[in-house]
Amino acid sequence: MSQATNQSWGGRFSEPTDAFVARFTASVNFDQRLAPQDIQGSIAHATMLARVGVLTDDERDAIINGLNEIQGEIERGEFNWSVPLEDVHMNIEARLTEKIGITGKKLHTGRSRNDQVATDIRLFMRDEIDVIEVELKRLREGMIELADREAETIMPGFTHLQTAQPVTFGHHILAWQEMLARDHERLLDCRKRVNVMPLGAAALAGTTYPIDRHVTAELLGFDRPTENSLDAVSDRDFAIEFTSFASILLMHLSRMSEELVLWTSAQFNFIDLPDRFCTGSSIMPQKKNPDVPELVRGKTGRVYGHLMSLLTLMKSQPLAYNKDNQEDKEPLFDAVDTVRDCLKAFADMVPAIEPKKASMYEAARRGFSTATDLADYLVRKGVAFRDAHEIVGQSVAYGLKTEKDLSEMSLEELQQFSDIIEQDVFEVLTLEGSVAARNHIGGTAPNQVRAAAQRAREALAALKAGA
Ligand code: ARG
Secondary structure: OHHHOOOOOHHHOOOOOOHHHHHHHOOHHHHHHHHHHHHHHHHHHHHHHHHOOOOOHHHHHHHHHHHHHHHHHHHOOOOOOOHHHOOHHHHHHHHHHHHHHHHHHHOOOOOOHHHHHHHHHHHHHHHHHHHHHHHHHHHHHHHHHHHHHOOOOEEEEEEOOEEEEEEEHHHHHHHHHHHHHHHHHHHHHHHHHHOEEOOOOOOOOOOOOOOOHHHHHHHOOOOEEOOOHHHHHHOOHHHHHHHHHHHHHHHHHHHHHHHHHHHHOOOOOOEEOOHHHOEOOOOOOOOOEOHHHHHHHHHHHHHHHHHHHHHHHHOOOOOOOOHHHHHHHHHHHHHHHHHHHHHHHHHHHHHHOEEOHHHHHHHHHHOOOOHHHHHHHHHHOOOOHHHHHHHHHHHHHHHHHHOOOHHHOOHHHHHOOOOOOOOOHHHHHOHHHHHHHOOOOOOOOHHHHHHHHHHHHHHHHHHHHHO
């Protein structure tokens, strides 16, 4: 009977696992993705065990050679993944024993799958965070250069999606860049808490072998070993932290996507997206749809979902490891893939955005966007702001009736509403005058946008040097 029970833990069992239960509890179909990290962790573990005298050097070498061969088999697609062997850990260990015999069974000395899987996920997350960071930097760089190029390009700025005041397109793009700068900080902060090593916590209480966790941590590039074995095997808050980062990032990308979708519409007509980021319609020949931003906006929902899954997964778990934790992988893998793809899409697309300058300018001119500038002009001439507001309101009402923007009215027309208005008013009623006047740090004036782009460039370069 025991030959039909699981070879890794079947010793105390008197009947084989139910076939459905074996399938239900297995994770190998998805956690095989952790194979490179599992092998990396095992090589470090074996190296440490030999260093402290638990394994001989020959045993260590046999284990390491065997694991390297297995890595090759997996990469070449020759590895035979077995569901009865449950997970990636036991599949690899069983194959090792098949290849090198009894020595393979010594690899698991002084560890458990509980600290093993926690270590694997952290190694995986660290690798993925580093890949994601490269894309995030590339996107930020693209935004900074686009903003610098478009520092003088005028567009309407909106509140409530109603034309508010003119801004520069560069200023708008740098607003996006600021969102991403904060996301970048969140990602790097998350990495610090990911990069801590659970190995050595064993099942939950530590191990009786004379292990040296600092050696293993150093071999694997972890900053330090975890402090508490119970916490080490059960903690997944680093995964929750990553999906929080991912949710906020996707929320930002989704807002940007929404603007890109609006801007490419015939109604806005602010930008063109190159054809390679769009698709057509099978029925309406005239259509060019902004699919890439729409999909990024759509994918935001699944990442929020993963954050909720992980929070809910953890909320009722008593210490220490519980099988519930096996459910952490699929949401995490999908969050990682989605973030990477969405960042790549944006990093490729943003430098290719072509602003339709004349159309943006015309839209800013149409919407009475310099009304605040006229009010500020009156205030500078001694009118109380509330009175100025009323005067400008009447001017706008007149403009609506006569279909004229403020800058298109004659001096006489403007003077109907206040005799304080003089010829110099036209300096502030132009769009160029309006943006140039907002000339302070954080303002939309073209020279401020260029200075902000330069500061952003330097901040990003400093981050690179520090990483
Ligand atoms: N497949 C498990 C997981 O993903 C590995 C750890 C299982 N440990 C155990 N004692 N059943 O979490």
